[in-house]
Amino acid sequence: MVNPTGASRRTLLTTTAATAAVALASTGAEAAGTPGPGGPQPPPPELRAVLHEIDQRRIEATVRRLVAFGTRHTLSAQDDPVRGIGAARDWILAQMRTYARASGGRMTVELQSYVQQPAPRIPTPTRISNIVATLRGTTSPDRIYVVSGHYDSRASDVMDHTSDAPGADDDASGVAVIMELARVLATRRTGATLVFAAVAGEEQGLYGATHLAQSYREQQADVQGMFTNDIIGSSTADDGSHDPHTLRLFAEGVPTSETPQEAEVRRSVGGENDSPSRQLARFVQDVAGPEVTGLRVRVIYRRDRYLRGGDHIPFLERAYPAARFTEPAEDYAHQHQDVRTVDGKQYGDLPQFCDFPYVARVARVNAAALWNLAQAPGTPRGAKILTADLTNETQLVWERGPEPDLAGYEVVWRETTAAEWTHTTPVGNTTHHTIDLSKDNTFFGVRAVNHAGLRSPVAFPTPQR
Structure with missing residues (x-):
C-alpha cells in the first residue's frame, strides 16, 4: 500500500513551482543544462563501437545485389537460381547464416514459410517465406524486439510478376539495413532478444509480416517493440528538395487493437497521445x-501515410x-513504377536514386534504438494511478521488473x-x-532504470479504484 503521508515517497512541488518548472523547460534550459526526461541519452562506448562498425559500402552492395535479381515480386519464380523472389530469398538466407556463425551460437536463422491460399492480390496458392534471424538475449531472453524490412518488390501493376521490379528504395534499402544490423550485432551480447526479419508479401497485402506477428501472438511472446524500415533509401523528394538529416517515424495514437473497455478508459483519462507506440517513438528520440x-x-502522429500501410x-x-x-519525403517516380523513360525523365525504383x-544513418538510428531497448530494463508492467479517494495528489503503483541489473524507477510527467x-x-x-501534483491536471508515466543508467520506455498508467 502507498503511504500518502510518507515524505520519502513524495515529491513536494507547489503549483507555483510546477508552473515555473514548465516555463523553464519550454525555454530549452533543460536541453542546455541538466538533461530532462526527453533529453538525449549519450551513447555508451559499446554502442559507439556498434555505430562505427555500420558500413555504408556493405549496405549499398546489398541493395545492388537485391536489385540484380530482376524482380522480387511475391508471385515471381521461386525455383530460378538467378531471377525472382526465390533467388533473393535464398541469397538473404545464406547471408544471414553467415552472420550467425560469428555469434557463438546466440543467433539462429529460420526460413519461416507457409502457403498463402488465394486471397486479395494472391490468385493461386503461393508460398511466402520470411527470413528470421533471432539473436537470443543473455539476461532477459523472453523480452523481444523485432526490426524488419520487406524483400518483395513490385512494378506499376501490382499483379505484374514478370517485368523488372528493382525495388531499390522500396524496400531493398530496408532489407539492407536489417541485414547490416544483424551482421554488426551478431557479435554482441544483448540483454533482451533481437529479431531481424526480412519478410515477403508486403506489396500484396502484408502477408509475411502478418504470419510473423501471428506466430508471436500464438506463442504468447513478449514482443515489447517492433520497427519496420520501409522506403528509407532516399533523402530527395519529388520536387528535388534534399533533406539528408531527417527520418520520419510513424507512431499511432489510439491503438489499432483497442477494445471497447480500453477505449472507455482512454477517453476518460485523455490518453490519445500516450499509446505504447507513442512511448516507443519518444524513446527513439x-x-x-x-x-x-x-x-x-x-x-509523425499517425499509423502510416494516407492510402498506405x-x-x-x-x-x-x-x-x-x-x-x-x-x-523524409518520397519521390513517387521511383517507387511502384515500371522502369522506363518518358520525355527524358527516368522512372523506376533504381539504385541510382538511393542516397x-x-x-547508413538510418541504420544507426535503428542500431541505437535496438541496442538501448535490449540493454535497458523492459517497460514497467501494471502501472496504475490510484483513484479511490478524491485528492489533489497522485498515487502511482507498478510491478517490479525481473531484470537482474534493475536499479530503480523514475516518475515522469508533463502538462x-x-x-x-x-x-x-x-x-x-x-x-x-x-x-504532490494533481492527477486531474497532469499526465504521468513510470520508467525503469538499470545500474548503467539506461532507461526503459515509459509506461502510461491507467486508473485503478
Missing part, C-alpha cells in the same frame, strides 16, 4: 537523435507496440497540452510513489 546518429527523428500494422493489430521508419550515406515528457524524478527501487 531520446536515444537515437542527431547527436548520436546524424539524423533527426521526426515523429506497412509491416508494423499486423503487429499493432495484435497489441504489440510498433512503428514505421520512412524517408547510401543516408541509409496535458505538452507532446513530450518534460519532468522527471527518481523514486528509488520501489513499486509505489506519491507526488
Whole structure:
C-alpha cells in the first residue's frame, strides 16, 4: 500500500513551482543544462563501437545485389537460381547464416514459410517465406524486439510478376539495413532478444509480416517493440528538395487493437497521445537523435501515410507496440513504377536514386534504438494511478521488473497540452510513489532504470479504484 503521508515517497512541488518548472523547460534550459526526461541519452562506448562498425559500402552492395535479381515480386519464380523472389530469398538466407556463425551460437536463422491460399492480390496458392534471424538475449531472453524490412518488390501493376521490379528504395534499402544490423550485432551480447526479419508479401497485402506477428501472438511472446524500415533509401523528394538529416517515424495514437473497455478508459483519462507506440517513438528520440546518429527523428502522429500501410500494422493489430521508419519525403517516380523513360525523365525504383550515406544513418538510428531497448530494463508492467479517494495528489503503483541489473524507477510527467515528457524524478527501487501534483491536471508515466543508467520506455498508467 502507498503511504500518502510518507515524505520519502513524495515529491513536494507547489503549483507555483510546477508552473515555473514548465516555463523553464519550454525555454530549452533543460536541453542546455541538466538533461530532462526527453533529453538525449549519450551513447555508451559499446554502442559507439556498434555505430562505427555500420558500413555504408556493405549496405549499398546489398541493395545492388537485391536489385540484380530482376524482380522480387511475391508471385515471381521461386525455383530460378538467378531471377525472382526465390533467388533473393535464398541469397538473404545464406547471408544471414553467415552472420550467425560469428555469434557463438546466440543467433539462429529460420526460413519461416507457409502457403498463402488465394486471397486479395494472391490468385493461386503461393508460398511466402520470411527470413528470421533471432539473436537470443543473455539476461532477459523472453523480452523481444523485432526490426524488419520487406524483400518483395513490385512494378506499376501490382499483379505484374514478370517485368523488372528493382525495388531499390522500396524496400531493398530496408532489407539492407536489417541485414547490416544483424551482421554488426551478431557479435554482441544483448540483454533482451533481437529479431531481424526480412519478410515477403508486403506489396500484396502484408502477408509475411502478418504470419510473423501471428506466430508471436500464438506463442504468447513478449514482443515489447517492433520497427519496420520501409522506403528509407532516399533523402530527395519529388520536387528535388534534399533533406539528408531527417527520418520520419510513424507512431499511432489510439491503438489499432483497442477494445471497447480500453477505449472507455482512454477517453476518460485523455490518453490519445500516450499509446505504447507513442512511448516507443519518444524513446527513439531520446536515444537515437542527431547527436548520436546524424539524423533527426521526426515523429509523425499517425499509423502510416494516407492510402498506405506497412509491416508494423499486423503487429499493432495484435497489441504489440510498433512503428514505421520512412524517408523524409518520397519521390513517387521511383517507387511502384515500371522502369522506363518518358520525355527524358527516368522512372523506376533504381539504385541510382538511393542516397547510401543516408541509409547508413538510418541504420544507426535503428542500431541505437535496438541496442538501448535490449540493454535497458523492459517497460514497467501494471502501472496504475490510484483513484479511490478524491485528492489533489497522485498515487502511482507498478510491478517490479525481473531484470537482474534493475536499479530503480523514475516518475515522469508533463502538462496535458505538452507532446513530450518534460519532468522527471527518481523514486528509488520501489513499486509505489506519491507526488504532490494533481492527477486531474497532469499526465504521468513510470520508467525503469538499470545500474548503467539506461532507461526503459515509459509506461502510461491507467486508473485503478
